[in-house]
Amino acid sequence: MTSYERQRRPVPLLKKRLPSGQGSTVQPNVTSDGDTPLTVRFWVLVALVGVVSGVVGSALMKLLFAVEHLAFGVGSDGQGFTAAVERASGWERATPVLIAGVIGGVGWYLLRRFTPGMSSEADAVLWAGTDRLSFRRSAGTSVLSEVVIGLGASLGREAAPKLMGAVAGGLIGEWARLTDPQRRLLIACGGGAGLAAVYNVPLGAALFTAEVLIGSVTLTTVMPAVGCSAVAAAVAWVFLSDEPIYPGVVDHAVDGRLLVWAVIGGPVIGVLAALYIRVIGWISFHQARGAWVIVAMPVVFAGLAGLAVVYPQLYGNGRSIAHDAFLGLGSLGVLAALAVLKPVVTALCLGAGASGGLFTPVLCTGAAIGAVGGVLFGHLWPGSPMGAYAMIGAAAMIGAAMQAPLAGLVLVVELTHSGLPIMVPMIIATVLATAVTRRIDGYSIYSARIAGQAPVDPVLSRPSGGDPR
Template identity: 55%
Template sequence: MTADRDPRRPSERRRDPQPLLRRRIASGRGAMEQPNATGDGPLRLDVRFWVLVVAVGVAGGLFGVALTAVLDAVVHLAYGGTVAGFAAAVQEASWARRLVVLAVAGLVTGVGWALLRRFAAGRPADLDDAVWTGTGELSFRRSSVSSLLSMVAVGAGASLGREAGPKLMGAVSGSLLSRWAGTPPEQRRLLVACGAGAGMAAVYNVPVGGALIAAEVLLGSITLPVVLPALACSTVATVAAWVYLPVQATYADVPAFPVTATQVVWALVAGPVVGLLAVAWTRLVGWVSEHRVRGRWAALGPLVGFAALGGVAVAFPQLLGNGQDLAEGAFLGTVPLGLALVLVALKPLVTALCLGSGATGGLFTPTLATGAVLGVVLGSAWELAWPGGPAGGYALVAAAAFLAAATQAPLSALVLVVELTRTADSLVVPVALAVAGATVVARYVDGYSIYSARLPRTAPTADGDEPARRVEGAG
């Protein structure tokens, strides 16, 4: 049994560096006892570091603006619309035009990514690896070209998220500025994570959610030396992005749903179910990452994958794009149950198809959209037994739970859904219940996230191509 600490001994949690007020308060504890407010440790948040945080935030916001402008230009060229009106522009386009656009985009991006893998091999461009196992070093050349190709793919209608490019370029900003300033690896990793969160915050107008992505997902720490720079960086990036991007919420038309008893009980029951389905989705992501097209056929993989998506989209054009319009329709209660039953199966499959073809893109919004239509299905079934909950409310709760379980980031998922809608706080109790239940089940059953499932192996494959996914426990 461990003896109680002698109150006369100095605390193990001394602040370093020391606060400006050297005289401690009357408690007699000569240190900061609150666990999240202890010393900076190797991070050393000095004046130079804070200047870098602001600079990374500005750069992350402007990269988000530039890449969104590229995305708008691609959507306008392909369908005559913009990201804000993507669904309407796609619906008005003929199936033949959609198929041609996707095939051309697949050819262009496939050749581009194949050339990158050949001529920029060894240059780091994997954000998660750079933060989790590396020193925060990222290649500007490879990352910038890959981000541009990703925006072309998403703008043409590939079922991938648009956040991958802005997150990566925000992270690259942190990597380059920390290299220029000569910061130690600990600070560099923090700046890279802050830059990634800032890039996401900028394009979705979610400063707190972006900060939590940096802290909870990338760094796994909710201490002040992590949260403060992450929040400052994401906020600066969000404000910088307002020069081009809208100030309102991404899902601005979602009403504030009332809390009902049936929804609270449904959240308790549905959370574990959503968690199990999120495990299946995460495993699918891992499988297609392991078996994506490689070698001599890598340049043609996106062409075939995007064309196949275009073929499926002849009947279901809602599958095109990252899924933002699909999620909004589910939140507004305009997705019929029959269509939701089809899309809840097809959306993850076509997203996995695009990912397995060798394309690079995000999974945030496709995951959110899948969770939203899953909520339509599960909520409709629940309403048969205990009616009284709004359809959009079920979709919103399930979207947060599915995102939380798939990312293993419950706080980030909850806050992101609130910030994306600015109205979901009315459902914060059922959202929190479902998020907790889904994340616990996913963590207990499997423990992977859609980010860790995509991690590369530590050794290259036999064909000399980029490494495949690391498999824990593999001999």
């Protein structure tokens, strides 16, 4: 028997080989399902997790939009958040985020005080494989996260849907008495499906599941991930929008300028991504704990309110920063300031004890850096639009920061419904940035936040466990 003659599992329906006599197992990704057999029953559960993730993700977005409407008069679909913040003046702009500091500080203190030892970190549970996600703690932190973000906190809105999708996968897997590997795959699919639902990115979310949450882009991982994310996105269309998150972004023609800038900018963004990740990791370990959260969060959010007097774009997840950069809007000075300030205020919000995502804050930072770098490069070699540089910068930064170049590239394309003509420079910059970040450090924005030996929680007088928050 040659090395090609591996045993096929499951056994194919057609037993007879092709006339060539070659076995199907020559192609290594069709040989076996491994320890996660893709049975009909498992596929039904994958679809069920997709439905639940789509519904829960939509509900969390509706909660976010309702809070934004009450706080700033934003429309019911969440569009025009920054414009609404800009219209608010004085205390009308500051009051919501000050309230967020009080709600978040008290809310997270009580939640963590009365759910000791319970986990609400999907990444930690997936990678350690020794814990269970707590529904109570996960639901509480998800609701609090969306409320404070709706009031202006500088955090990503995707963390809560991702977490609750993972919770759905875990609960359904336990109910169905799946094996541990199957349950782990279902948790990961649920996490990716939550992302797919709220950002309408089924393919990018599936790659996020495979590259980041599972760490294996194989047939038996990608198929359930794609299926689950597609179901979640379709379900979310009923409640949310099927439009891209960043509408109106035009395709840009590729040229030599973009290729050269990708070669130069990619490594630079890789260094900046490594620095960003280090800051996130350091602040996650040293963030406020116990009763200190009640004090730290209002203080930090008050500082955010002060900065927002000049830069209202700092409120929320940074969607408007990225959108303006993609559209080629904004001055060089404003974009440069936002590229520096957005990571700072996001890190401080985490340091104050808040829970939230980093996807859009990192993406918008990359877009701003790309736009600024492109404008400066344009003085030497003019001709290419700012928006093209912003697209390249966003893909490079998020790919490097997640340590997932495939997911980063596809997510930027799906979020904007554009970018294919400049895919080659986007790939060059993303690969270079990811390689540089990996060589410098190796952490991602997700692994950097997971605690190893966590410090002692002064309220509980015990290690705070696997949840770094």
